[in-house]
Amino acid sequence: MRKRFGEIEAVRGVNFEIAPGESYGLLGPNGAGKTTTISIVAGLLEADAGEALVEGKLLTTKSVAAKSAIGFVPQDLAIYPDLTARENLSFFARLYGISGKQNRSRVGEVLKIIGLEERAGDQAKTYSGGMKRRLNIGIGLLHSPSLLILDEPTVGVDPQSRNAILESVEQLGEQGMAVLYTTHYMEEAERLCDRVGIIDRGELKAEGTRAELVALLGEYDKVHLTGSGALEAAAVACARIGAVHAASSGDGSLELLVEGASAVLPEILTTAGGAGVSVHGVEVEEPNLEAVFLHLTGRALRD
């Protein structure tokens, strides 16, 4: 798929498949093109090139029938603040053709899943941030879609609600719903997703299971160095060391991909010190998806 907004080419050649019942994560930093990609998949936006097929059916902005296969949870809250949770759910369920008795029972079920039974009769504007988020997700579950699309559902959520959200997404995956999940949190992608696509600047850099992606790192170790001072300069200086494959500075830390970390560690510390960083700690970490992202793009996932 490709999609351009004026000067910005938000998506330029993204291609992936999700099997029935599979959880697929799109992992990428801000502005990577995640929302644009899934907006095309959900039939909100028209792609400039390429197409999305859901259950074998072409899905465009005009495919009314095919859209019922998809449950969509937008990144930003999308609920009617002056309606109650029950009314919000009931309205959207009707749009998906669930009416009458069925409507009532399904709304009740979803209220239970999102844990809002007690507050179901209050207007959504009176809810806490986490409750609103849960309602936002609940609306996507109403019609038991075969593909559930969630766009960064945990952004701006307290740790407790975040955990509740992740748990319910896990359960949905176990129940056989295919899930397309976007995030810029590595932990979420690792925990929830059978397969992960790494997206940056509108391109899918790599995809596979966690093990497959980590294997891309080959012999590299990930070195996480905390400190203060001229971190950026230190990243540049460390990148010049032969065994250092990539280096990126973040908030109070340096991330490095290093071949044979234990041998090079002294040199790294000297270089960082020489560049004006006072080092507080060093860790050689298990390779993870953040390291894969650094390896593929030369930048840290969160900068």
Next chain:
Amino acid sequence: MRTAFLITAKDLRQRLRDRSAFLVAVIAPLALAAALSVTISGFSAGSKTYQIGLVSLDQGPAASGFSNAARGAPVDLRPAGTEAAARGQVKSGKLDAAIVLPRGLSAVSMGGPPVRIDVIGDTRNSIGALVARSIADSYATYVRTIAVASRALHANGAATVRIAGDVASAKPPIAVGDTSTTRKNLDPKTYYAAAMAVFFLFFAVQFGISSLLDERRDGTLARLLAAPISRRSILGGKVLTSLALGLTSMTVLAITTRLALGAHWGNPIGVAVLIVCAVLAAIAVTAFVTTLAKTHEQANAWLSIVSVVLGMLGGSFFPVAQAGGLLATLSKGTPHAWFLSGLQDLSSGGGLSVIVEPSLVLLGIAVVCGAAALVRVRKLIEP
């Protein structure tokens, strides 16, 4: 079609809940019409006609509104030149009393500083002074009501007031006492009932189409677009909401003002036709304005500007159609004027044929603006 109804039902539920639509569509016009008709008809018709002189130091349209406040009262209102001249004429008995409209009076209804209306009377003619005084009082109430209403109407009051100010400074050629007309006029109660109804109609229908911008702001538009429903039915639902609110508002107002205020709207079939045509025109005009705006705030500001200006030109505040000149010509471009003149013709007992022209003009406005809105509406239904 079913989904359009679902969306309309949801919209109406929201509107009922926040009461905003009820306030704009029923309460505000009813309160204004009641206030105006009570103050205007507060005179008992006597056999004597009082000669009241009018001195206007104000440059705006206030004088015309003033002569209107005196309608139905047993007075002959006429310009009396300067304040000194008026004083002289009252003293000599040529006038029963005189009223001095101060500078800045027109600005008051747009939020300007308060001013004082002076009544010049003679102790030997206390009834004349009393009559002049009560006309001045009723006019003051009228100005206050409008000022309050225009402030309460929209959060975007600033824009409204600015434009209102522009209109006032354009010095419309309204001559005091120039209300003579060959047509039979609507009685003041009916005139203000209808004028307020059609003025607020333009605000009531905004809760439909322009709520697409609310849905976008709240993110729910993306949800509607992701649902298995066509964009056409989303739009249809919004138009239906406008239609429901517009028709309900007008019908409730026609019936309530008839029963409670004794307004005479005329032949019910003719009135119904005019109402339907006016509602369609109002929906089309507001829809078109909405499609021009980029943001929610912009749409709100533009919609209130357009609604207030059309209302002023169209005679919702002052019967400008009788003023003649440029203003009367401009007024012919507004749905308000056509609706009011249709009612006026109907009340002259002309039979249903008299509403053909105003109805067709209103439908024409609806078709032209509606088509223009349709061309541009696509961008309103995008995430």
